[in-house]
Amino acid sequence: MKNTACPPKGSEPLMSTSRHRWQGLIYLMPALLVITMAVGYPIVHLFEMAFGQTNSFGIITGNAGFKNFSGLFASGLMRVMLNTVIWTAGILVPTIIISLALAYAVSLPLKGQSFFRTIIIIPWAIPLTIVAILGDMAFNSTYGQVNTLLLQLHLISHPIGWLATARTSFPVMMILAIWVSIPFTTLTLLSGIQAVPGEILEASAIDGAKGFYRFRKIILPQITNALQLVVLINLAYIFNSFPIIWIMTQGGPASTSSTITIFVYQLAFTLGQFGQAGAAALLAFIILMGLGVAYVKVYRRTEGNLL
Amino acid sequence: MHRRLWALGAMATLLLSGCGSSTASSSSSNSKQITITFDAMEYSAASNKYFPAFVKEFEASHPNIHVHLRVINWSLGHQVLDTEIGGGHAPNVAIIGTRWLPSYVNSGLLVPLTSFMTPTFSKEFYPAALASIRYKNVQYSLPEAMSIRLMVYNKSLFSKAGISGPPKTWSQLATDAIKIHRITGQSGYGLVGSQVETSLDYWYTMWGFGGHIFRNGRGTLTSAPDLKALEYLDNLIKSGGTEPNVTASTRAGLETQFSSGKVGMMIDGPWLVKEALANHIPVGVASIPAQPGVSPLNPAITDSMVMFKGPNEKASWEFMKFMFTKPIRTTFDKTEGMLPTMKTVGAESYFEKSPVFRPYLKALSGPTRHEPVVPHFDAISLAVTNAVEAAYSHVTSPQQALSQANAKVTAALK
Amino acid sequence: MIAAKVGDGASRISRIPRHTLSGDRVFSYIVLSVFTVLTLFPIFIMIAVSLMPSRHLSSDLYHLWPTNIDLRNYLLMWSQLPVAHLLLNSVIIAGGSTILALLTGIPAAFALSRMNIVGRKIWLFGFLATQLFSPSIIIVSAYHVMAIAHLTDTYWGLIILDAGFYSLPFVLWSIAGFMRHIPRELEETVDVDGGSTWTKIWRVFVPIAIPSIVVAGVYAFIQSWNDFAFALTLATSQSTMPLPIGIYSFMGAYQIQWNYLMGASLVATLPVLILFLIVQKRLVSGMLAGSIK
Structure with a gap:
């Protein structure tokens, strides 16, 4: 998508001599140091665990080659992976769609705009574990407020056992996860929409573009950078999300609602199999990395990208 | 591995030198502290x-x-x-x-x-x-x-259903539980079927049928008493003797239901009695049931x-x-x-x-009696929890579920 | 003046002629109302449960609103848990990690967006890749590092972990995305003046990039505020424990004190909402100037 109405970009790098290219790394150092301290060694250790023999506290005692990986399939990895795919896609796609709608809505000059913007922040302001605990209470099959409300409104005649089977518990937990993912996604997309140059919008109005057509044809192509960022960040968070499932079902009944993070956590801390846990975590990372790279490749062609 | 750690540690020290971190305890001048x-x-x-x-x-x-x-x-x-x-x-x-x-x-x-x-x-x-x-x-x-876990029962639900006292055997418990549900409309026996304590509630019944988790280093979940106990619980669920949606019931959730007078009986500790009395529910406490010929041992x-x-x-x-x-x-x-x-x-x-x-x-x-003290008991418990939940939600038959879990129990014992 | 220049092409959405917006506005009100109701219901539940008297909590839970309200819960809760102190811990940790992420993230974002540094794209992707690991497995080895650096049970340990793992990658990306769109002639004026790159970053780029810095800062603050995995393991005493971990105390081994739990949760939610209300104006005007398109 070419657009000529954009303000001039500074994308042409200023310093290009090779000395300067190396000198620039100085500015990266502080951030690199903090990130290395936080995750540098843990990532190395993850590799060591994945290919090593470990005791029940995650201390490496020997070499295991690929044994940890082959052991995973016997432990039920495939079903967990399938669940994780459903979980990730089923949260990511609705989150993006709903957030796009909300972001566009609060970008318009509406009455109560700042009220709505504050409302949108709420799910993010409540600590995630509290959201999970709240969900556990609200969807309880007997005293849960959701059943109480539905009964009072005569929408159901018997209380529903929301968390009794994965058929209902999985969608319920996904709805909660969508709810908590919306604020960050909406805010980031909103900032993208706010930055769409006015001239483009004006011109489109003259052309008679309206409603959904205007949104899809004029606004959407202008916010690809923001969209790319929220897709990548959400992809990682949703794939790795832990508290909601752990608190509400612990992956049950009979690990039918388990995802890869629950699987890894149980391997490590319930079964003491840190080697297998490391292998599963590494596998999950590789899959996520693959998805991320594929996604970025698809969007490479759009202009103005950082990558 | 430790050399690398040391390097990171050194970086940390560099970063933090002069930042006045409050790591050290406020040990006084007393050198013998x-x-x-x-x-x-x-x-x-x-x-x-x-x-x-x-x-x-x-x-x-x-x-x-x-x-x-x-x-x-x-x-x-x-x-x-x-x-x-x-x-x-x-x-x-x-x-x-x-x-x-x-x-x-x-x-x-x-x-x-x-x-x-x-x-x-x-x-x-x-x-x-x-x-x-x-x-x-x-x-x-x-x-x-x-x-110690004992049978805690709701006296008013029992008398409404015309039951004179707590059940002594599991067979009696089933009859009473179904009766309570039929007459009062409330749940008869509160059974935990979700998250970690699922296995514990299964042990109660299994022990009462004279079963064991393992013997001589091998799982015994496929033995007759173990299987009968799970089939018994499965039937109890099907015939309405337990709360609905057993696989959604965590212990904490069930305790709330019991304390609000909606469950006839459940096996639990003193805190449940305390909570029920606070909610004005008249409760009685009795030994947990055992089948005839099995001596009743209360789990500690x-x-x-x-x-x-x-x-x-x-x-x-x-x-x-x-x-x-x-x-x-x-x-x-x-x-x-x-x-x-x-x-x-x-x-x-x-x-x-x-x-x-x-x-x-x-x-x-x-x-x-108490849970056996052996290594990897958490793994055993998780295997049984998964098996029992699969049976409760009718994904697999009790027999199939237990034989799958049994292999895992034996493996964990090695 | 500079900011005005950047925000130049932008009265943005308001430049859409109003009459073409009526359909969009009806749609917007519907979407926003549905979301508002769905969001206020959980808040309503939290408020209702927080007011239920402890004595017959089990029976009260079956009602949407308590049969009789017990406001004392909000006082009793403080006597069971040092809420104020835990709140202060949360503010120090979240605030500290936000400052750390911004101080280190801004120069890096500058380098990644305005300089053709070695391996620019690899760095960008690499930073994002660190986000792909699950915190619950990372913590096992992160603890080793923090133990060796003597940073367990300190604010610093959590500040570094939260900044490094939760927020820096996003901070980098979003600020870099903004800086990339800042016109080049601004930079050249400084080059003519002979200012160093550092001066350029803090005197020229930061004031312009404030909008994206505010967005990134809010993000960093909330991520750290909501952290559970790290704080749980590293905050080994109430002297450093943040509020969300402290609240967990009401989930006892055998019983859950729902009323205190919900009351304390509301208290833990308020500071973030207040923060958001304070920065909202900045955020909005900032976004208008075109943060990350």
Whole structure:
């Protein structure tokens, strides 16, 4: 998508001599140091665990080659992976769609705009574990407020056992996860929409573009950078999300609602199999990395990208 | 590996030099000051009050020992403790779930307490309390918190259904439970079928049928009593003898239902009686049922206080000894609704008179049983939980579910 | 003046002629109302449960609103848990990690967006890749590092972990995305003046990039505020424990004090909402200037 109405970009790098290219790394150092301290060694250790023999506290005692990986399939990895795919896609796609709608809505000059913007922040302001605990209470099959409300409104005649089977518990937990993912996604997309140059919008109005057509044809192509960022960040968070499932079902009944993070956590801390846990975590990372790279490749062609 | 760690550590030090981090304890000028760390578990919010108070009291009487206390949430305790141990920072003294004891012992982390415990000290405990946490015939731990699980029943639902007293056998329980549901519309027997305690509620029935989890290092879940017990529970669910949606019922959730008068009976500890009475539900307490020919043994669950190997073992023992004195135990047991593990505490008139504690205290002097203390019990429990949940949700037949779990149990025992 | 220049092409959405917006506005009101109701219901539940008296909590839970309100819960809760102190811990940790992430992230974002540094794209992707690991497995080894650096049970340990793992990658990306769109002639004026690159970053780029810095800062603050995995393991005493971990105390080994739990949760939610209300104006005007398109 070419657009000529954009303000001039500074994308042409200023310093290009090779000395300067190396000198620039100085500015990266502080951030690199903090990130290395936080995750540098843990990532190395993850590799060591994945290919090593470990005791029940995650201390490496020997070499295991690929044994940890082959052991995973016997432990039920495939079903967990399938669940994780459903979980990730089923949260990511609705989150993006709903957030796009909300972001566009609060970008318009509406009455109560700042009220709505504050409302949108709420799910993010409540600590995630509290959201999970709240969900556990609200969807309880007997005293849960959701059943109480539905009964009072005569929408159901018997209380529903929301968390009794994965058929209902999985969608319920996904709805909660969508709810908590919306604020960050909406805010980031909103900032993208706010930055769409006015001239483009004006011109489109003259052309008679309206409603959904205007949104899809004029606004959407202008916010690809923001969209790319929220897709990548959400992809990682949703794939790795832990508290909601752990608190509400612990992956049950009979690990039918388990995802890869629950699987890894149980391997490590319930079964003491840190080697297998490391292998599963590494596998999950590789899959996520693959998805991320594929996604970025698809969007490479759009202009103005950082990558 | 450690060289790399050292490098990172050095970076950290560089980054932080001059930043005035508050790492070090505020040890005074007294050079003989000893610091020990104590990982306590959070039984309730009150734990954050009385544990610091205990520590303060100890420090007042032992001015040369400083206790670094942390109170860890129970549900996350195992993870936090394992992470600390893996990071080379095991505490000196800790409260642990007795299920974790064998793996700590087998990794050579714990100090046997036998050399510290004098006969007079040992005699202060109820023998059953000490026995329930012994591993390989060695006392590695002291009984921190003990609870016996009994049948708690709602007297008003029982009388409404025309049932005279609590069931003595599981067959009777099924008849009563279905009757309660038919006549009162409430649930008969409260059965936990979700999350970690699912296996525990299965043990209750399985033991009552005369079954075992394993014998001689092999799983026995495919034996007749084990299978019959699961089939029994499965039938009970199908015939409406339990609450609906068993696979959504965690213990905490069921307790709320019981305390609001919607469940006829469930097997639980004294805290349930306390909560039900607070909600004006008249309750009775009885031994848990057993099939004819099986002697009824009430299950006891005991948490352990252990000492990790390291410097300052003497000071650690001083602290442990202090934690097992009458005033400390009385405060702890009263606040948390735990059974006294020490005789002098049990003799307190408070426990004798309390409607909450009396039946449980009585059961303490009767025959009890406890979960076996073996390595990887968490793995065994998880395998059984998954199997039982699969059967409850009719994904697999009880037989198939148990035979799958049995293989895992045998593997975990190796 | 500079900011005005950047925000030049932008009265943005308001430049859409109003009459073409009526359909969009009806749609917007519907979407926003549905979301508002769905969001206020959980808040309503939290408020209702927080007011239920402890004595017959089990029976009260079956009602949407307590049969009789017990306001004392909000006082009793404080006596069971040092809420104020835990709140202060949360503010220090979240605030500290936000400042750390911004101080280190801004120069890096500058380098990644305005300089053709070695391996620019690899760095960008690499930073994002660190986000792909699950915190619950990372913590096992992160604890080793923090233990060796003597940073367990300190604010610093959590500040570094939260900044490094939760927020820096996003901070980098969003600020870099903004800086990339800042016109080049601004930079050249400084080059002529002979200012150093550092001066350029803090004197020229930061004031312009404020909008994106505010967005990134809010993000960093909330991520750290909501952290559970790290704080749980590293904050080993109430002296450093943040509020969300402290609240967990009301989930006891055998019983859950729903009323205190919900009351304390509301208290933990308020500071973030207040923060958001304070920065909202900045955020909005900032976004108008075109943060990350």
